[in-house]
Amino acid sequence: MVLLRTVGLLEGYLAVGVLIVSLLLLPTSTVLSRRILLSLSILVGSSPLLWLVSVPTAGLGRSVVGTALVVGGLAAWVAADPPARVRRIVPTLRVVDVVPLIAAAGAIFLAAPWLRVSGPSSALSLLQGGWDNSAHYSMVHMIRQLGRTYDGATPPPGAESLKFADYPQGMHAFVATLVELMAGEVPGSTGSEIVAFDRALGIVVVVAVVLSAAAVCSLPRLRRSPSVALVTTAVVVTVLALGPGAALVSAGFFNFYLALALCTAAVVVATTMPRIVMPLHLGALLATLVGVTYGWAVLLALALPAALVVLVPLRRSRLRASRRQWVVSAVMVAVALAAAGRAASVLSTLDATDVLVIDGGISPVSLSFVTVATALAVVGCLLWAWLPGSARWWARREGWLVSVPLSGAAVAIAVALLQLSAADHLSYYFWKFAYGLLVVSVMVASVAFAHVVASTYQVRTDGSGAPAASRRRRTVLGVVLAGAVTQSFGLTPVGTTLGGEIDTAPGIQVRADLERSAAGDQPALEALVAAAESSQSREGRQIALLPLGAERVHPMSAAQWSLALTGRWTVEANAAVSPLGSLDGTHRSTAAVISAVLAADPTTEIVTDPGTLAGYLESQPGGDFASRIRTW
Known part of the structure; x- marks a missing residue:
C-alpha cells in the first residue's frame, strides 16, 4: 500500500475507498449495518485525537500510515487462520443492510456538486453560500500546514495569534484527514487544496447520512422487520438530507451537520449495548461524545443524555467483564475525559452568555415542527418502555431515553430566555440548536414508534416463516410509505417545480442551486484564486481586493478568503481588514480604504487588479502606498 502511494496510484477517492473498505472488513460485528455504525462513529469521532500533536510519517501522512496499519494488521490476523477468519471478515447480510447503501446512493446524488468539482473557481463558488466556509477552510488548511490542530495552542513569542484558536476543530480534523488521503501530506497549490476541500465536504455529507441510516438499521428489532426499518430510515434521512437539514449544508454548517449525525449514532449505540463494559461499543459511544464536543459543544445537551442511557439498568450483571476489558475501557474513558478537558480549556476563553446571544446568518426552522417532533419523541419513548419486557418501564433504558428530548427542550428554552432578555428576538444559537433538537427528536421518535x-x-408464524404473500404485501407497503416520506418536504425528482405550483424538496433545491453556481462564470473568484496563488511566495500580510463591481463576493469575505487561502488568517489580520466593510464600490472610497489598511501595518500588501491600482493612483496624487499595491 505504501508503495502504491509512493508511485501515485493510491490517491483521490480511491485512497478514501481503501480506508472505508478496510474498516468495514474489521470483524467489529457480524452484521454490516452495525459495522458501519461502529466504524464510522470511531473514525469520525476520534479524528481530533489523530491531530493533537505533530508526528513524523516519512512524507506519507498519518492517514495513509493509519490505513496501512489497518490493512496490514487485518491481513496478518487473517493469515494466522485463513479458513476461519476469512469467514469472520465477511459480515452477515440481510435485506435491511441494503437500506444504508440506498441512503448512501441518495447522499452521493445530493452531494454530487461537491464531489465532482474540478476547478478552483468552481470550488470557491460552491462555498459562497455560507460565510463560515472561509473560516472552516482556514482551519483545515492550517491543520495541514502545522501537522496538528492549533485550537488552544500558544503562539510563539512575538508571533501573531492564529484566528480560531478558541474553536474546537473536530470536523476540521476529519476533513484534514480526508484531504491528506486524497491529496498528500504536504499542501499543494491553492487551486488543488480548495478542490480537495470541497470534495472532502461532499464526503462529510455522505458520511453523516450513512451513519444515521446505519444506526437505524443496526437495531436488532428492526433488522427482523426490514419494511419498518426502511420507513424509519426514510423519515430520519429525509429530515436530515432532504428537509430542514439541507439548510445546514447550504449555509456551510458542516461541523454542526456532522455532530448531529454523531448524536443519532449515540442514541442507538447506547440503547443496544447489553453490557456496559464492552470496549469496542464503549469506544464508539465515547467517540461520538468526543466528536460532538469538538464539533458543536452545545449539542452535548442531546448527546450526553443519550450516552448515559447505557447505564440503565445499573445491575451487577451488566458490569461483568474480564480484567482486560475493564482496563481497556478505563483507558478509553480516561482518554475521552482528557479530550473533553482539552476542548473545555479551548472554549474557556469565551464568555458563554456573550456568545449565545450573537446574531448570525441562519434561516429559522419551524418551531411548530420542532415542538411536535420533541413531543412525539417523549411519547414514543414512554410507549416503547411500556412494551412487554422483563422490567418495569422506569427501569428500562427505553424509558430513560426520554431524557434526550426533555434535556434538549430545556436547553432550547434556556437559550431563548437568555436571548430575549438581551434583545427582542431569537438569534443564531437558538435557531441552530433548534435544528439539532429537531433532527435528534425525529431520530428518537422514529426509532421508538418503529x-x-x-x-x-409482529406477524405470528408457524416456524417456517411468514407466508410469501404476506411478506410481499409488507415489502410493497414499506416501499410505498418510504417513498411517500421522501416527498413530505416537496418533490424530489429534478425539475418538478412546475412553475412554482409544486414545491421541490429543499435538499434537491440546494443541489440545483449549487449546480448553477458551479456552472456560471466566476471572474471575481478566479481573481481571488489568482491573488492567493501570487501571494504564496511573498512575506507579510496579503489582502486581496477584488475589482470594483465584482459580483457575488462581499469585499470583507474576499479579504478573509485571501487570508484563509494563504494560511495567514490571524486575529491581527482579521482586525486589519475591518475597514473593507465601508467600501461603497467607488474609486474614492476604495482609495481611502486602501490607504487606511496600509497605513495601519507596514508589512501589509494589497493584491488587486490593474484597474483598481490605476484608480488608486488617480485618486491619490503621488500614490503614497503605490509600492505596496500589486496585481496578479
Missing part, C-alpha cells in the same frame, strides 16, 4: 409498530403488529 419498535412499537414492529412489536404490536
Whole structure:
C-alpha cells in the first residue's frame, strides 16, 4: 500500500475507498449495518485525537500510515487462520443492510456538486453560500500546514495569534484527514487544496447520512422487520438530507451537520449495548461524545443524555467483564475525559452568555415542527418502555431515553430566555440548536414508534416463516410509505417545480442551486484564486481586493478568503481588514480604504487588479502606498 502511494496510484477517492473498505472488513460485528455504525462513529469521532500533536510519517501522512496499519494488521490476523477468519471478515447480510447503501446512493446524488468539482473557481463558488466556509477552510488548511490542530495552542513569542484558536476543530480534523488521503501530506497549490476541500465536504455529507441510516438499521428489532426499518430510515434521512437539514449544508454548517449525525449514532449505540463494559461499543459511544464536543459543544445537551442511557439498568450483571476489558475501557474513558478537558480549556476563553446571544446568518426552522417532533419523541419513548419486557418501564433504558428530548427542550428554552432578555428576538444559537433538537427528536421518535409498530403488529408464524404473500404485501407497503416520506418536504425528482405550483424538496433545491453556481462564470473568484496563488511566495500580510463591481463576493469575505487561502488568517489580520466593510464600490472610497489598511501595518500588501491600482493612483496624487499595491 505504501508503495502504491509512493508511485501515485493510491490517491483521490480511491485512497478514501481503501480506508472505508478496510474498516468495514474489521470483524467489529457480524452484521454490516452495525459495522458501519461502529466504524464510522470511531473514525469520525476520534479524528481530533489523530491531530493533537505533530508526528513524523516519512512524507506519507498519518492517514495513509493509519490505513496501512489497518490493512496490514487485518491481513496478518487473517493469515494466522485463513479458513476461519476469512469467514469472520465477511459480515452477515440481510435485506435491511441494503437500506444504508440506498441512503448512501441518495447522499452521493445530493452531494454530487461537491464531489465532482474540478476547478478552483468552481470550488470557491460552491462555498459562497455560507460565510463560515472561509473560516472552516482556514482551519483545515492550517491543520495541514502545522501537522496538528492549533485550537488552544500558544503562539510563539512575538508571533501573531492564529484566528480560531478558541474553536474546537473536530470536523476540521476529519476533513484534514480526508484531504491528506486524497491529496498528500504536504499542501499543494491553492487551486488543488480548495478542490480537495470541497470534495472532502461532499464526503462529510455522505458520511453523516450513512451513519444515521446505519444506526437505524443496526437495531436488532428492526433488522427482523426490514419494511419498518426502511420507513424509519426514510423519515430520519429525509429530515436530515432532504428537509430542514439541507439548510445546514447550504449555509456551510458542516461541523454542526456532522455532530448531529454523531448524536443519532449515540442514541442507538447506547440503547443496544447489553453490557456496559464492552470496549469496542464503549469506544464508539465515547467517540461520538468526543466528536460532538469538538464539533458543536452545545449539542452535548442531546448527546450526553443519550450516552448515559447505557447505564440503565445499573445491575451487577451488566458490569461483568474480564480484567482486560475493564482496563481497556478505563483507558478509553480516561482518554475521552482528557479530550473533553482539552476542548473545555479551548472554549474557556469565551464568555458563554456573550456568545449565545450573537446574531448570525441562519434561516429559522419551524418551531411548530420542532415542538411536535420533541413531543412525539417523549411519547414514543414512554410507549416503547411500556412494551412487554422483563422490567418495569422506569427501569428500562427505553424509558430513560426520554431524557434526550426533555434535556434538549430545556436547553432550547434556556437559550431563548437568555436571548430575549438581551434583545427582542431569537438569534443564531437558538435557531441552530433548534435544528439539532429537531433532527435528534425525529431520530428518537422514529426509532421508538418503529419498535412499537414492529412489536404490536409482529406477524405470528408457524416456524417456517411468514407466508410469501404476506411478506410481499409488507415489502410493497414499506416501499410505498418510504417513498411517500421522501416527498413530505416537496418533490424530489429534478425539475418538478412546475412553475412554482409544486414545491421541490429543499435538499434537491440546494443541489440545483449549487449546480448553477458551479456552472456560471466566476471572474471575481478566479481573481481571488489568482491573488492567493501570487501571494504564496511573498512575506507579510496579503489582502486581496477584488475589482470594483465584482459580483457575488462581499469585499470583507474576499479579504478573509485571501487570508484563509494563504494560511495567514490571524486575529491581527482579521482586525486589519475591518475597514473593507465601508467600501461603497467607488474609486474614492476604495482609495481611502486602501490607504487606511496600509497605513495601519507596514508589512501589509494589497493584491488587486490593474484597474483598481490605476484608480488608486488617480485618486491619490503621488500614490503614497503605490509600492505596496500589486496585481496578479
